Amino acid sequence: MTRSNGRQETIDLLMGLSHALSTNFNTVAGELGVSALHARALFNLDQPAAMRDLAATLHCDKSHVTGIADGLESRGLVTREPDPRDRRVKQLVLTTEGRRLRTELRRRLVDDAPVLSRLTADEETQLRGLLRAAFERHTEENGGGPGCG
């Protein structure tokens, strides 16, 4: 019970931060006219990706990615490109508009970051260092490193 109470406070704070972050993500996505789901997909499409890989990144079933890709494609944000190496595979590739939207999404997430904006530059650097350390030591166990998975 020596460390637990502090640990518990840390968890509460992190869950609060987590919630603020995801609320902000939803808000920003909404402002850009896409659902949070679509924004999450866009966010992870910095490089073209096979649908199977996007499913892995998003921790969902591949059948779900079909629907996501349909939505994104009908909005002109991605295209399905054949993979010359394996004709079963379709690569999802951002269109120009998709890239624009993705860039804007990231820009706003960075600019509007809730809670975070309350730290001084020094404090933010400290925080980043701590998180980096935690993730470097946090091996594959729990689904890997950071990102919008």
Place this chain on the structure above:
Amino acid sequence: MTRSNGRQETIDLLMGLSHALSTNFNTVAGELGVSALHARALFNLDQPAAMRDLAATLHCDKSHVTGIADGLESRGLVTREPDPRDRRVKQLVLTTEGRRLRTELRRRLVDDAPVLSRLTADEETQLRGLLRAAFERHTEENGGGPGCG
């Protein structure tokens, strides 16, 4: 563009942590035999609460709380108690079993905290200090302080 790149990394790290945290929350809830939704409600019922208040805490509509309370009640985890001051209101109160489950939930969240477990005691204290500072300066704007809202 001086600070943006670092900031962007911080955001990525936080989103990764956020995801690890919520995955862990779901896992722990599953191990205890409740859905993440029910666990989230239990988590916030440390004190009896009117259904309207739980809706506010969970950031959802009151109609949704009716369903949550139905599920929790049918599992013997909460009861609906009348409020003598206002006969429209029903207070949700944890049963003995509900309290036990809530305690166990919190214990496991603290013990199994992913990523966090990779920090030394000193680092965790530093992290807690930073988060506390951020939240203290982060006024009501974005739904208030920490918690499992």
Place this chain on the structure above:
DNA sequence: TATTGTTATACTCTATAACTATA
């Protein structure tokens, strides 16, 4: 035989609106 993506189906989470009983 195994895998990629698709379709069909169903289940969970959540919001909106109409209702009731209070206030």
Place this chain on the structure above:
DNA sequence: TATAGTTATAGAGTATAACAATA
């Protein structure tokens, strides 16, 4: 007239299973 909770309904998000094409 406004609010607390309920009911009914509908829409996302997601999983499972069966299928087609390809490996």
